[in-house]
Amino acid sequence: MSVELNHTIVRAHDKKASAEFLAGILGLPVGPPTGPFVPVELGNGVTLDYAESDEIVPQHYAFLVGEEEFDAAFTRIRDAGIEYYADPGHHERGEINHRWGGRGVYFDDVNGHNMELLTRTAQ
Incomplete structure (x- = not known):
């Protein structure tokens, strides 16, 4: 078996609201609570498991999306x-980037995590 990321825990002040925020931007469903977590499953099977925490250390989460998904998510952001x-x-407020011939955008979630949407990666 190859090595794959299965899940990661995203610390949040309100796990349900935080999961709903990101899922709403990405056009994904929020899964049913599993133990202390509220999951958002991505298309490649990786799950973001939202967990309540009083202390949040902002993290960076990047999501590779197709052109249509980018358009839809970017519309929701605006x-x-x-x-x-x-x-x-x-620093470049109100703009998107065009790295590697694609498009990308950064925004903060409700907990201050730095979220990124990109349509292409460096090869």
Whole structure:
């Protein structure tokens, strides 16, 4: 068997609201609670397991999406009035990037995690 990422825990002040925020942007369902977690399963089978925590250390999560998924998610970001950036340091406000011939955008989730959507990766 090859090595694959199965799941990761995303710390959140409100696990349900946080899972619903990201799932809403990505157009994915929120799974039923499993133990202390609220999961959001991605298309490649990796699950983001949201867990409640008083202490949040912002992390970076990047999601490779298709062109249509990017368009839909980016529309949801703009419609919700979420600030977005072309860069991970959040200096290029209100812009997207075109790295590697694709498109990318960064935004913060409700806990301050730095989320990234990209349509292409460096080969």
